Amino acid sequence: MSEQNKTRKNTQLIFMVLAFLIPVVAAKILLASNYKGEVKTYGGELLDMDLSYQELVKEPNLTRDWQLMYVTNQVCETNCQEQLYYVTQTYRALGRLQSRVRVGSLMTSALLSSPEFLSGIDFTQQTLKNAATDLEDSVLIIDPLGKLVMRYELSGSKQQRLKKSHDMLLDIKRLLKLSRIG
16 A cells, blocks of 8 residues: 555545534534524513412413413403404414413403403413513413413504514414423
8 A cells, every 4th residue: 555545544534533523522612601592583582580370370270281371460451352362363373283272361350251252262361469560461471381481562553463473473383393291
């Protein structure tokens, strides 16, 4: 074997080792530096709260389902019912994934009567232990273990609310796709 062939084989061996070693070293460096990359949501605010669903509600009815819950500290009148309409439409748009999600409301005051748009939906109403001012007039996505995951503020014009409810639909679909529970 000539000297040139040995050099070529050694060079090829070095390149093969580097091809497998570089990604492993890069991954180790990224993990050690606590790099997680950019977390992408379509429009919701990721919640990093110590507050859980069980601490928020008087009588928690925790199932092994994801939950879309509208939170309000006031009597549910026109604005509240419009918000609930968008939440229920998002729920209906889930299609076959509806069986993994429950929809409802969290309120401090009297529960609302059943409006027409709630027909055919298993809508749950819960009473808050005390006013949740930082979560007021927003929609929460709650995981099956009771952790508050995301928050959406459905405010603004009709077009903006429609966009937010579409964003909520995309986020809940992504969560359901990645979830192994619920």
